[in-house]
Amino acid sequence: MADTPDSLVREFIAALVAKDLDTAATMVTDDFEYDNVPMGKAFGPQGLKDTLAGFFGMCTQIDWQIFRQTSSGDLNEGTVLNERDDRVEIHGRWGTLPVAGVFEIRNGKLTLWRDYFDKQAILDLMTPPSA
8 A cells, every 4th residue: 555655656557567457547536637748638537547448458568667756745745756668568579668757646646647758659669560
């Protein structure tokens, strides 16, 4: 059970890496905002699940690596910033998406998840290799 903003985000990412969208959805507020900056926004627990289900369905494996993470505040009101490599196996090949993430927390749940990454890099990952 998370006891700091840092540990809450680490648990959230661990649920996502395990493709456990149901658990991840319990960790966000009803008014949660998921902002994939170059791709658009989704809202609430169902929006999180709907947005990630298709992408995760393409992935045979997921391995997100946090390189740097810092946090402020507490579980009542906190902020976490991280730098990650979101590594995924799609179409039989591994690809890496460098990401900078922002997470805001209120009353023990995530209220905001905003990721900054290169849009073309994720489109390249999702495109099947040429025959």
